[in-house]
Amino acid sequence: MRAMILDAPGKPLRAAEAPKPEAGPGQVLVRVRACGVCRTDLHVVDGELPGPKLPLIPGHQIVGVVEETGAGAERFAMGDRVGVPWLGHTDGTCRYCLSGRENLCDAARFTGYEIDGGYAEYATADERFCFPIPDGYPDLQAAPLLCAGLIGYRSLRFAGAAQRLGLFGFGASAHIVAQVAAHQGRRTFAFTRPGDEEGQRFAREVGAEWAGDSDEYPPEELDAAIIFAPVGALIPAALRTVAKGGTVVCAGIHMSDVPSFSYDLLWGERSVRSVANLTRKDGEEFLALAPQVPIQTEVATFLLEEANAALGALRAGETKGAAVLAVEPSA
Template sequence: MTQKTSQAYAANSAGKALEKINTQLPTLGDEQVRIKVHYCGICHSDLSMINNEWGLSAYPLIAGHEVAGEIVEVGSKVNKHDIGDLVGLGWHADYCEQCRSCDNGDHNLCSKAIGTIVQRHGGFSEYVQASQTSVVGLPEGLDLKSVGPMFCGGITVFNPLVQYDIKPTDKVAVIGIGGLGHLAVQFLSAWGCEVTAFTSSDNKADEAKKMGAHHVINSKDAAQIESVQGQFDLIISTVNVKLDWNLYMTTLQPKGRLHFVGATLEPLDIGAFSLISGQKSISGSPVGSPDTIKTMLEFANQHKIQPMVEMFPMSKINDALAHLKSGKARYRIVLQADF
């Protein structure tokens, strides 16, 4: 098979509705695979790229970086995948394979990594291609329909558990029970941690407990937050809004860590003494390496963890994007290819 063209949904300029187009596929590289897209999640990063909020976009822009599909063609030097394999593709489509990060297995930290939707075409299309290293095979038993968001939202919240050696006996809090947070709660609960969910939405309290949270606290109620001072080994913040971070620092145990995976827009105004007195840490992380993604998928398969998704046909992509913008999605949106 040598597929030459692909139908896709593209933004022709910043902020415009997506239109169906035919696009020429690039020549398949020796170490690349071509994937027929069956499903593709929508992430806020797709919106940011469509609107050129980061100044990285090139139009026509075909977004989509939470791909689940089937390999239909492989390059001449591909040895990690075969035609017919069910695979996923996330934020990165290639790595330099030469830097210290790549040598150490930290491909997600490669400074020359190529974004799946940065200056190239992503998964809102019939076909997408990427390096064999960045594509990860799906364990048998995972739901193909809902696995796409695991390649961005899922790995973003799973990665810190691996990086910081989180223990089953740790007490961990998650700020924000949305697209990222609802997966973080599930992972942490299955990991064995005592999990507290911070949310500003009272109607999410019962859902958070069903996902595995042992406690739920209103993230805007200072009195409730003060009631858990000195309790947490780790707090994972998934939100992109300003909160009273100094107040949250008081809820950490000595040597506790406040970790950001949500891109808070305003600078962090955290006093040095709140760090020094308890030897506490502040950190952040992006998505994970292909190896960590593989571990995450195996863990999720073992513990029956999957994102809660709302399905749209790809042909209704603009409706799906509007639903995402509304903030009402519970909790991730997935498009089903219907070209």
């Protein structure tokens, strides 16, 4: 099969012919139609996340068709369209799993990081961690729902009942969250890199009532803010925008160092919290909600062999919405 392979962090992906995998017990073999390109992929490729499986096929926003089922795998039938997300395995027995927090499982394994992912024509996955894809979403438009959407949805939940919501870093996740927030009757305020007028225009197009630079103040205090950009300096910036009792949610898996800031930014019962991974319950809830909004994903399409270009565009902040690899040309 065609695949894009990471041999070592910090190096470009290598186009190669790799062995087609086989479905093991409890697994499905998925013929990949599309795979979203996530900032987490960038962190893996750039060496900002430690200890990836090497060599590695990245990619964890996989949309494809079940082509083979392993022994004991009965959840999906041949030909079913499924999505494969970041969370690929948990032990199911630890205190986190047993308390509904499987996203924190110490034995968790992740697609495109410790398990080969979707930058290839085929991928295997534990059927228990796959999702049916909602009808009405073409493959390319469905792919960003599987991480950008899921992490955004979990982050929005942790923002509580905030009516005035700030979104720092307006990319794949934020453009989905803005639509969900509008559906829920919330007001959104978008913050982009200074001078990114196109990004601010895009934010207003998908529902933000105000958009400005990340070093600006919004026209009124916010109840909560979600930080999608991996920039630690945005934490004190976001704290300056939220009212007393407000929450700042850090949505990324990696962030640059957080600079020191004065306690008065945190005082007034403000809080800062992170969001880690996702649970299968998040996926079930969000994928049921997506058609109700309905969420429309903006995608920039790249061919499988253009994965390095897609990662480069994401690194440079040149992607409007989400980047997606069309693994099958008709995807």
